[in-house]
Amino acid sequence: MVEQVPLNHALIITTLMFFIGVYGFLTRKNLITMLISVEIMLNAVNLNFVFFDNYLFPGKLEGHFFSIFIIAIAAAEAAVAIAIFISLYRNIRSIDVEEANTMKH
């Protein structure tokens, strides 16, 4: 744990970061920027796991391993998402969410 930094302050920081990600996810229209917002949210969750692990249950390393697995899943998710974006761009020449509706009807 970091000396002289209470857990509450750390959690306030991750809360702010998470809801910044939520804000970006709901206001953006470009798929890549939405992916960036998702990454910010995942990052805030990782930090939360690490802080709880480090302050409340030191030595057990559970949050540490959760964060590692979340990073691995985020990497897989980003790879598949970007493959989908490139395929989508090839088909409709745009990666705007409002134009990606060919599978809707």
Added chain:
Amino acid sequence: MGASAIIFYTFAAIMIVFSFLAVTSQKILRAAVYLLFALGGTAGIYFMVNYFFLAAVQLTVYAGGIVVLIIFSILLTSHIEEKMQKADAWKIILTAIVGLGGVVLSLFVITNHVFIPQANTGVEANMTTIGEKLLGYGAGGYVLPFEVISVLLLAAMIGAIVVAKRNKPEGNG
């Protein structure tokens, strides 16, 4: 306030400011670069809580891998100089209300709960401990999720190749 607290709050400020810039910037490449700084600040905080392996993973996988992937896809799909249009004002206001509501609710819970930090019992997050836990199948071992993740990564890799592969040209190709 000690030096470590000052460094911690500096990293925190870097993270918050660059996250906000990443979700509000009108230029898409800048948003990706701001994301890089936010992830770097997070790695700094991992260093401060002595999780060096996690910090290294954060820097290589997130800052080195995902951000480069995002930048490549931006270069493939967008014009660099192009500015993204802003969302509608009502949408921004409604989303800000949702976000602020979530922040207020979470902060209400966080500030009203008394956390009792425990002193570290001496277990270091060094490579030996991490390796033994990741491949351990006894109590506190993570070999099952480790194997599942490896299968998931293989599936994601093959899936990404299949999805992004160009279809065979049909006549006019």
